[in-house]
Amino acid sequence: MAITFCHVSTVAHMPNEDRFGVIRLRGGRYERSGLPLAAASELARYERLVRNVARSLYLDDHPGRQRAPRGDQFDFELRLTSVESGSVVPVLERSASGGLFYGDNTEYFERSRVTINDALRSFNAGVPPRQFPQDCLDDFRVFGRTLTDNESFEFSDTEKSNNPAVLDVRTRQLISDYADLGYLDVETLLIGRVTGLRTQPTQFDFIVADTGKRVTGSYRGTAVWSQLRDVLGEGPRAQLAALTVVARKNDDGEISDISDVLSVELTLPDSWRARLQYLAELGDGWLDETSSAPTAGVLDAAEQVLLGCLDEGLQRPGIFPTSVGGIQLEWETATREARLTVMPDGGIETFWFSVADDAESGAAFRDDGIAQALSFIKEALS
């Protein structure tokens, strides 16, 4: 998919020469139809990067000035005027209302675009960029933070250019290394539990569900504080929440902390969550003197399975403890009964049978086989 940016004074019919290079968004989400909403924030970051690099270039050329022209004199805006098919090709055009910078100085935006492209090529070649302004590294390193491993942005002068400048996760890591930050900001979804919340400083404590790693996060604004408070809980049985965050990854690719929270959502519907909470409060002997309560590990695994049920579009199962400390999920249709049992050791056992005839099937999975187990159940119920 490719995007056309143009720098325009009005968004009427823009001549091709106002097209602001060619950006092609490739891989992952960008290979499907439509423009992912994440692209909007990335294009905004690109606009900011272009503007700030242009300012820096201007100041280099005008050493007597303390700052670039302000307001209309340095107005720069990119307009998304169309999205072309292929990979995502957004058509960006420059928008400027005239003034000092537009006209005599409009070259700075074009130079900025070229400088950014050259810097990307340098980073990817393993060579430090010669001309990239150091004071714009912060803008550079946040650009592309929604990229996943199989996605990239390509920047070309024209549609037929053969040597696009590429920004992908690897390039971002190289930029981060060059800036000597020791971390890489990424925008990502984290599932886990908020176990502490403070206002001074504005921080919260978070346990990542799949690794158990504890990280400290920062947030901004009372709205986010309120959302975090809603999911705040004590200890390991705090409600499981999905946080879209800007997280910092260290050189090992591990999340070291959370620098901002963009959204907070509970991950299970109320009745599902309440049922798990009920099971979490069971003690040994809940059925008879020999029965065991589900362990925290079993509860976590069951929660992951239920999250998978939502992803697979499966109806809410009956959620029950087993006498030996497992959790059994049960589905019933007019013709079939299906079970998925999280065993005390974390393994998963599945079984279904037909009410009407002799058909039946069962399978066992390891604790990392949730997706396969749910596929088994989904097929049984379809």
Add this chain to the structure above:
Amino acid sequence: MSSEPEFPELREGEGVISDVTESLWRNASPAWVDSTGQITSQLFKAMPKDGGQLSVAQSRLVDAETHYNDFTSLGLFSSGVYFISVGQVLDAAARKSAPVRCVDDNGLVEAPQAHAFIDYRAMTGSQPEKVAGLLKRAALANGIAFCPPST
């Protein structure tokens, strides 16, 4: 050629219940009744400690409320009494080609009173699982026989 199921011999004082209309009470642990009203098939599946004998009480000897009180007086928890008939037990087993019988052992078990058991001991493989699933359906269709006032 099919062979006869190999049930253990009945003990002295035990007898097979032949009245297919007899209702068999079964207390449900609160944890085995989901907030959606669904009950688990485990309610009708003998646990390992049961040795293939699923405890029930007989309606001809005790009513559902009395059975609830007997059961909870033992320190056990119940959110109510469900029931299936002997005929439903035999039908469920027949549909899954599973050997089953309902055995009256009242008097041999100290408590609760009117004790009987559904005998799963001759079943093999997945038969107990499937029969339990069908009995769960039957119990839900029958409706709850006694629900304590507080639940």
